[in-house]
Amino acid sequence: MTMYMTDILENYAVQQPNAIATLYDGKKLSYRDFYQRVERFAAYLQEQDFEKDDVIALYTLNSDLFLIAYLGVQLAGFIVMPINTKLAAPEVDFIFNHSQAKGLIYDEMNCTQNIGLKNLI
Secondary structure: OOOOHHHHHHHHHHHOOOOEEEEEOOEEEEHHHHHHHHHHHHHHHHOOOOOOOOEEEEEOOOOHHHHHHHHHHHHOOOEEEEOOOOOOHHHHHHHHHHOOOOEEEEOHHHHHHOHHHHOOO
């Protein structure tokens, strides 16, 4: 039987709901809370106009929100494609434009710092 990262997270949320799943910027999330956020984000994505196996680009700094988005995209049935935030604008443009991504998840800081990305959204 194949287990995905989201399956493992769900198991932890059931077996160890109060254990700490993430610690970022002094903020702790238990496995229960973390998994609930992943589920809510996945449900939100499923309400959008995406189809199964669509590619969703992820352009955010490493954080708890990155993990929620990354796992939420997978749980929703889509393909997540992280883009390194340290790349230059032309590189990000190239990757995004050639990836056939149907969506882009980004944080405001990266959007404003990457001039090329502004043209994509």
